[in-house]
Amino acid sequence: MAIISRKTPITDRIRPTRALLSVSDKNGLQDLGETLAGHGVDLVSTGGTAKALSGAGLSVRGVSDLTGFPEIMDGRVKTLHPSVHGGLLAIRDDAEHQAAMEAHDIVPIDIVVINLYPFEEVRSKGGDYPTTVENIDIGGPAMIRAAAKNHAYVTVLTDPSDYDALAAELLETGGEIRYAFRQKMAAKAYGRTAAYDAAISGWFAEAIDEDNPPYRAVAGRLHDVMRYGENPHQTAGFYVTGENRPGVATATLHQGKQLSYNNINDTDAAFELAGEFDPVDGAACAIIKHANPCGVGTATSQLDAYRGALACDPVSAFGGIVAFNGRLEAATAEEVVRTFTEVIIAPGVDDDAMSIIAAKKNLRLLTTGGLPDPAAPGVMAKTVAGGLLVQSRDAGRVALADLKVVTDRQPTDRELADLIFAFRVAKHVKSNAIVYAKDGATVGIGAGQMSRVDSSRIAAKKARDAAEAMGLAEPLTIGSVVASDAFFPFADGLISAIEAGATAVIQPGGSMRDDDVVKAANEAGVAMVFTGMRHFRH
Known part of the structure; x- marks a missing residue:
């Protein structure tokens, strides 16, 4: 394959004379138009954008005047024309390009302002198939890519947030645009079209039920630049994908400083776990530390749910993330602020609770307006060296009807309720995971160990430590149930749980030694x- 090579001279400063504007988001458009016109830039525009500019008293030419061809097919074809793309792509210092422009009456376009059809918004709101397809922009991405490629001469803006930056650039330079600014905007433009195409390809994969498309594109929009990543020597940014799922990415931060990388990771883990419990069935609270639950509680009252969660491991709860499945209430808020907490996240917050939290200036409070649906489909991605692992979200859930009793003794009704609860929690604990539960609350959690036996023993030890802290004679694992996220490969893990006081067990089964485990x-x-x-x- 031949490699195209052409040396394009770089001119630092370009004085723009003509701008083409075509935007679906009209925010800031009038001010931008006035800025450009004030610097002697002629305005060329399409349809609704031209109407908005002229309505503001600005002189604007229609694209049809530039192309000599009307907009057709309901506006699907209006800018896909040599007069537009020639004006964008022409190398100004190339004699051959100049001759072609003169021969075909093509005038240069120095600034392009485009924001695309709102495909992502339509998709997130669940638009039907024809409506979603109709909101796939064609001419916009083509112009953006053309202008960005020719950034040696052309400035491209794809985001209303950059209008002020352009205005400042023109003011500072006396009506010129420097190469560094054009280059920065070009880089952003390609990121924008990449994210746009990623949203479209992802939607198509969902629409045709293709779990593993031949090409997988994952993209997001920068929400925040983090002070650092997991550690101070790492850089990090928080990108939002536009998924219509209540959570940390869509939440409102009511108070407190910016969330850190670790805060966001842990808050997401906490709220996803809280979302496992329907508020119709009662209150639920999850306390998370380092992306693992250190306590989960359910109860008829929110305050009791929080107390149950805290009792599991009050030491680890210090500096943790607290998530609720309902509006934060004042009585609960009063109790939460007694322990140092980094973040509280809930669907909503009562006014009295807000006032209580406000007294703790460094405590972040997030509200989401809803709960994530634990059964909703979705995808998760993880990078590896040279690749990307993509899988569906773990939306699996078990109900009473799914359970198979494999022992001589049947579990009691109380045990069954706790078994279901414990298994839901285990789904959110790093493997190998062991969860002891009693009366709708965790009483011991062992996470992330290489051996399931070690997880079982760690959970039992934490339960003993918690009992000592509360002045109890024996740990709450006595008479509890235990959940394992995967099968017991040997009977030793189960025996360890029995020694801790568990009377009923829930596990997937499927080990070659299931018979030995059942026998024990x-x-x-x-x-x-x-x-x-x-x-x-993992």
Whole structure:
């Protein structure tokens, strides 16, 4: 394949004489038009943009005047014309290009202002198939890419937030635009079209039920530049994808400083876990530290749910993230602020609770307006060296009807309720995961160990430590149930849980040694159920 090579001279300063504007978002358009006109720049525009500019008293030419061809096919074809793209792509210092422009009456276009059809917005609001397709912009991306390629001469703006920056550039230079500014805008423009195309390709994959398309594009819009990443020597940015899912990316920050990289990661983990519990069934609270639950509680009252979650591991809860499945109430807020907490996230907040939280200036409070649907489809991505792992979100859930009792003893109704609860929590604990639960609250959690036995023992130790802190004679794991995110490969993990006091067990099953594990449960008089569903979380 031949490689095209042409040396394009770089001129630092360009004095623009003509701008083409075609925007779906009219915010800031009038001010921008007045700025350009004030610097002697002729305005050329399309349809609704031209109407908005002329309505503001600005002189504007229609694109049809430039092309000599009317807009056709309901506006689908208006800028796809040599007079537009020739004016964008021409190398101003090339004699051949100049001759072609003169021969075909093509005038240069020095500034292009485009923001695209609102495809992402239509998609997020669940537009039907024809409406979503109609909001795929064609001419806009073509002009953006052409202008960005020819940034040696052309300035391209794709975001209303850059209008003020252009105005400042023109003011500072006396009506000129420097190469560094053009280059920066070109880089942003290609990022914009890439994100736009990624949204379209992702939507198509969903629309035709293609789990693994031949090409996978993942994109986001910069929301915040982090002070640093997981560690101070790492840089980081927070990008939002536009997914219509209540959570940290869409939440309102009511108070407190900017969330850190680790705050965002942990807050997402906390709220996704809280979302597992329907508020119709009662209040739920999840306390997270380093992306792992250190306590989860459910109760009829929010305050009791929080107290149940805190009791599981009050030491680890210090400096943690607290998530609720309902509006934050004043009584709960009063209790939460007694312990140092980094972030509280909830669907809403009562006025009295807001006032209580306001006294803690460094405590971040986020509200989301809703809960994430734990059963909703979605994708998750993780980078590896040279590649990207993409999988569907773990939307798996088990109900009572899914459980298979494999022991001689049947679990009691109370045990069954706690087993379902514990398994939902285990889904959000890093593997290997062991969760002890009793009366709708966790009483011991073991996470992220290489051995399931170690996870079981760590969870039991944490339960003993919590019991000592509360002045109890014995840990709450006595008479509890235990959940394992994956099968017990040997009976030793189960025996460790039984020694901690568990009376019923929930696990996926499927081990080559299931018979040995079931035998150990029967010998101890423990009830065990299989789910047939694993919840690894790495």
